Amino acid sequence: MDETHRGRITKDGIRIYEDADFAGMHAAGQVAAQILDEVGPLVVPGATTAEIDAFIERRVTELGTTSATIGYKGYKHASCISTNHVVCHGIPGAKIPGHKDDTLLDGDIINIDVTVIKDGWFGDSSRMYFVGQPKKFAERLVQVTHDCLMYGIEQVKPGNTFDDIARVIQEHAHKNRMSVVRDFCGHGLGRVFHAPPNVLHYVPHRRPGDAAPVLEEGMFFTIEPMINLGRPETKVLGDDWTAITKDKKLSAQFEHSIGVTARGCEIFTLSPGNIYFPTY
Ligand code: MF3
Numbered sequence: 001m002d003e004t005h006r007g008r009i010t011k012d013g014i015r016i017y018e019d020a021d022f023a024g025m026h027a028a029g030q031v032a033a034q035i036l037d038e039v040g041p042l043v044v045p046g047a048t049t050a051e052i053d054a055f056i057e058r059r060v061t062e063l064g065t066t067s068a069t070i071g072y073k074g075y076k077h078a079s080c081i082s083t084n085h086v087v088c089h090g091i092p093g094a095k096i097p098g099h100k101d102d103t104l105l106d107g108d109i110i111n112i113d114v115t116v117i118k119d120g121w122f123g124d125s126s127r128m129y130f131v132g133q134p135k136k137f138a139e140r141l142v143q144v145t146h147d148c149l150m151y152g153i154e155q156v157k158p159g160n161t162f163d164d165i166a167r168v169i170q171e172h173a174h175k176n177r178m179s180v181v182r183d184f185c186g187h188g189l190g191r192v193f194h195a196p197p198n199v200l201h202y203v204p205h206r207r208p209g210d211a212a213p214v215l216e217e218g219m220f221f222t223i224e225p226m227i228n229l230g231r232p233e234t235k236v237l238g239d240d241w242t243a244i245t246k247d248k249k250l251s252a253q254f255e256h257s258i259g260v261t262a263r264g265c266e267i268f269t270l271s272p273g274n275i276y277f278p279t280y
């Protein structure tokens with residue numbers, strides 16, 4: 001990497017990390033991904049989101065990391081678990097909207113989102129899981145959402161812009177008659193949890209002079225599209241965390257933490273167990 005570019009902050013406020021920093025992000029990302037691998041067998045009908053979160057909290061510690069979410073803006077849990085029409089930030093142990101308590105039921109789809117800190121580096125990733133047997137339309141939503149994330153990641157290389165990522169995500173969702181959530185976005189991360197830029201998953205209206213930032217080697221950020229079967233609008237419940245779709249139709253999300261390399265990107269949160277489930 002060009003010496004003059006080390007440790008720089010771009011005009012958009014995005015930190016350019018150094019070559020050596022990729023190892024720290026890889027190590028943190030791999031712990032988050034390993035926990036997401038391990039949690040799969042726990043996601044069965046009758047399991048509660050409280051017990052899944054307790055497992056995650058224990059593994060975060062056992063693997064020599066700390067939870068980035070416990071204590072974050074008053075949040076008290078090691079994961080977010082978002083069921084069916086919950087878009088994101090579902091609270092483990094809380095009553096699942098539409099259910100009688102926090103017990104998962106056959107046919108539910110859930111997102112589990114884990115962020116750990118290892119040696120000061122943040123690893124943030126989420127995946128979808130099927131509880132028992134999914135409905136065909138739910139399975140399709142989950143597959144399309146995963147494809148949206150991976151198409152977005154394919155655009156990550158120096159010289160492309162953040163709008164290139166957003167465009168392919170939006171196009172794939174719309175081609176499948178699904179919508180892209182606009183109220184939440186991905187984010188820069190590294191030695192902090194949430195940093196510039198906001199990584200949008202839709203292409204915003206742009207005025208002259210408001211171009212999307214250009215991707216540069218050394219940028220670290222998440223891509224975490226939330227895709228809905230119905231309308232994109234969301235609302236946050238009275239607990240101030242749980243975001244649901246206004247029309248109560250299903251929502252899905254996947255998230256990877258990535259770093260821009262000279263020729264493309266490194267995905268820090270790839271599954272160490274090579275778990276290709278549901279079909280990814
Ligand atoms: N991991 C989430 C993200 O992708 C943030 C969760 S913040 C919490 O950015 F407090 F809700 F856990």
Ligand code: CO
Pocket residue numbers: 124186187222224255
């Ligand atoms: Co994130």
Ligand code: CO
Pocket residue numbers: 113114115124125126255
């Ligand atoms: Co996350």
